[in-house]
Amino acid sequence: MIFGVTGLYAAGKDTVAEFLKEKGFFHISLSDMIREEAKKRKIPITRENLFTLGNELRAEFGSSVLAEKAFEKVQDGENYAITSIRNIDEAKTILARENAILINIAAPQTERLRRLVERNREQDPTTLKALKDAEEKEMSDDPAAMQIHKVAKMAKVIINNDGTLEELRKKVDRLVEDYLYKLQQSRPSWDEYFMQIAETIKLRSTCLSAGKGTILVRDKRIISTGYNGSPKGVKHCNEGGCKRCKNRHLGKIKSGVYSEPCICCHSEENAIVQAAVHGISTDGAILYTTFTPCVTCAKMIINAQIKEIVAKVLYPDDDAIALLKEAKIKIRLFKSNHKFS
Numbered sequence: 001m002i003f004g005v006t007g008l009y010a011a012g013k014d015t016v017a018e019f020l021k022e023k024g025f026f027h028i029s030l031s032d033m034i035r036e037e038a039k040k041r042k043i044p045i046t047r048e049n050l051f052t053l054g055n056e057l058r059a060e061f062g063s064s065v066l067a068e069k070a071f072e073k074v075q076d077g078e079n080y081a082i083t084s085i086r087n088i089d090e091a092k093t094i095l096a097r098e099n100a101i102l103i104n105i106a107a108p109q110t111e112r113l114r115r116l117v118e119r120n121r122e123q124d125p126t127t128l129k130a131l132k133d134a135e136e137k138e139m140s141d142d143p144a145a146m147q148i149h150k151v152a153k154m155a156k157v158i159i160n161n162d163g164t165l166e167e168l169r170k171k172v173d174r175l176v177e178d179y180l181y182k183l184q185q186s187r188p189s190w191d192e193y194f195m196q197i198a199e200t201i202k203l204r205s206t207c208l209s210a211g212k213g214t215i216l217v218r219d220k221r222i223i224s225t226g227y228n229g230s231p232k233g234v235k236h237c238n239e240g241g242c243k244r245c246k247n248r249h250l251g252k253i254k255s256g257v258y259s260e261p262c263i264c265c266h267s268e269e270n271a272i273v274q275a276a277v278h279g280i281s282t283d284g285a286i287l288y289t290t291f292t293p294c295v296t297c298a299k300m301i302i303n304a305q306i307k308e309i310v311a312k313v314l315y316p317d318d319d320a321i322a323l324l325k326e327a328k329i330k331i332r333l334f335k336s337n338h339k340f341s
Contacts, residue, residue, distance in 0.1 A: 001025075001183040002074070003175075004094040006085045006151050007105035008135055009125070010112040012161035012168060013083050016105055019172040020081040028073055030066040031084040047123050051137065051146065054086070059144040063089035071097075086138055086146040091154050099183045103175070104155035107162050190220060191310055192336050194288040198312075201225050202290050206236035207264045208245040214267035214289040216275060216282055216306070223280050226270030230263055237264050268297040272304050282306055292331065295320040302327040310334050 003020060007013045017027045034054045035045055043049050057065055067090040070082055085091055085102070094100050107115075113131050116124045125131040138146040157175065161168050188196065194217055202213030206229035216224040235241030244260040247253045253260065265273075268289055275282050282304040292311040293301060298320040301309065308330040324331055 001079045001176075001179060002094065002097055002100035003079075003081045003179075004085050004091060004100060004102040005081055005083045005105060006091070006102065006148065006155060007107075008109075008112065008138075008148065008152075009131060010115040010119075011105040011107045012159075013105050015161075015165070015168065016103075016159070016172055017081045017083050019169050020079075020176070023079075023172075023176055025079045025081045026073075028070045028080055028082045029084045030070060030082065030086070030090060033066045033069045055142075055145045058087060058089075063087050063144050064093040066090055067093035085151055086148045088143070088147050088150050088154070091151045095154070098185045101157060101179060101183060102151075102155045103157045103159060104152045105159050105161050106152075107160070111162060188336075191288075191334055194222070195290075195310065195312055195334050195336070197222070197225075198288045198290055201227050202267065203227075205229055205267070206238045208237050208242070208249050209264070210291075212267040212290050214271040214287060216271050216285045216287055218282075218285045223282070223285060224271045224275035224278075226265075226267045226272070226274055228264055228267045228270070231265055234263065266294065266297050267291075268293045269300060272300050272306075275304075286310060288334075291315045292317070293320055293324075295323060298323045302329065308332070 003025070005013050005016055017025075017029075021027050031050060031054075034050050034057065037057065038045055038049060038053055041053075043053060054066070062068075064087070066087075067082070067085070071093070074080055082094060085094065091102055095102055109128070109131065113125070113128055116131065117126050125134045135148075138148040140146055159168070159171050159175070194215055198213040198215050200213070201215060202211040205211030205213070205227040209228070212228045214226045215222050230236050230241045237245050240246060242263045244253065244262040245264065247260060248255060268287065271287070272282060285304075285306050286308045287301060287306050288310045290312045292309065292313070292315040294315065294317050298317075301324065306329065309324065310332050312334045314333060321331065
């Protein structure tokens with residue numbers, strides 16, 4: 001889980017972060033990113049200098065730079081509280097994560113002033129006018145500046161911190177319990193899962209043409225894989241093994257013309273052959289492939305008794321599609337709603 005925590009002066013952001021730390025959360029403050037940069041530039045650490053430097057960093061590297069730096073520290077499987085979110089793009093970067101939520105800590109201005117006076121930190125405002133003036137500096141319409149008033153409106157959860165510390169702690173406890181299972185990254189569908197694997201397999205392709213990947217699946221289990229390239233034991237296409245592919249890329253032969261034989265095996269062909277080599281039945285399997293098959297591979301698919309094809313890209317071979325449909329093999333184009341990291 002990632003809890004983005006925002007709020008005005010002395011609203012209780014750091015207190016909430018401390019309560020979350022007690023629950024095993026890691027605390028990342030975007031202000032700390034600015035402090036680190038200030039130290040590198042040997043700039044005195046004052047609130048005013050941090051405001052100015054933060055705006056400079058956003059203007060120079062993009063409004064979301066601080067949030068992007070924060071995510072460099074985020075590791076899978078851990079929970080994080082990210083504070084000092086003062087810009088819309090910082091908030092958007094955090095909320096782009098499927099397992100993140102933005103929380104606004106709110107408290108009456110008079111109560112926040114009382115806390116500021118009580119904690120007595122140097123440079124903190126100690127009058128109502130000084131507090132209002134300080135907060136106005138964080139409410140700019142400049143997209144590269146602080147826009148804390150706009151960030152607060154983006155929060156899905158508002159925690160009113162107008163009571164005791166124990167009351168605030170209970171609200172934080174309840175927050176974690178409420179979102180423990182809600183803020184989990186969704187699992188990919190089986191189609192998404194297998195197609196992502198096919199995309200990885202195609203990276204092994206040695207063909208000079210577009211790489212293609214195929215997997216055969218039965219009962220949600222991969223039984224064979226294949227990518228396009230030269231036959232086993234033959235010089236790879238990308239090393240000059242296929243004369244036809246070489247001449248096509250030298251401009252001597254046009255795409256689609258086969259006046260010279262192509263030695264490359266297609267990914268579907270390789271997946272079916274590999275299953276045969278290892279004595280694995282393909283009867284009733286589903287074929288996931290990055291391109292719909294050509295007519296030659298379509299014939300092999302039919303005779304291998306594969307029941308369904310899921311393809312990412314439609315290859316322009318009408319004869320192959322017609323042949324597969326005549327053989328009553330189901331063909332689906334892949335659609336994904338999952339965000340792959």
